Amino acid sequence: MKITEEIIRIFGSWTKLKIRLHVSEDKPVYFREKEIWWANLGANIGYEQDGKNDNFERPVLILKKFNKDVLWTLPLTRTKKTNNKYYFQLKQGGEDSFVILSQIRLISSKRLSRKMRMIEKEEFDEIKKRMIGFFT
Numbered sequence: 342m343k344i345t346e347e348i349i350r351i352f353g354s355w356t357k358l359k360i361r362l363h364v365s366e367d368k369p370v371y372f373r374e375k376e377i378w379w380a381n382l383g384a385n386i387g388y389e390q391d392g393k394n395d396n397f398e399r400p401v402l403i404l405k406k407f408n409k410d411v412l413w414t415l416p417l418t419r420t421k422k423t424n425n426k427y428y429f430q431l432k433q434g435g436e437d438s439f440v441i442l443s444q445i446r447l448i449s450s451k452r453l454s455r456k457m458r459m460i461e462k463e464e465f466d467e468i469k470k471r472m473i474g475f476f477t
Contacts, residue, residue: 379454414448
């Protein structure tokens, strides 16, 4: 891929935001497993899920909370992916949303910007079951 002014601008903007997130001393974020949050995921490489807009945000499902600072997340997409073992369609929430199971990611809670909603226990249990299946 050719390096263009647009690529330099995107990665430069993300780097500036990443520095602000890293040094921020905002109030702690209180989050739980099963919640969907907007998270600042950044401008990523290759086929990793990027964030969108000026804040490089994407909705993520909190899969595992390790402590108040570190969590595993799964990004969401609106791109329809049916009959694909690496995607899980959420049933609630109005518009179609798909959890991208193959893009599990450890992030800092500093990346979380605002809570959207919580998914049902049955959906969450099915997602965990599928994730465990990838490792067995």
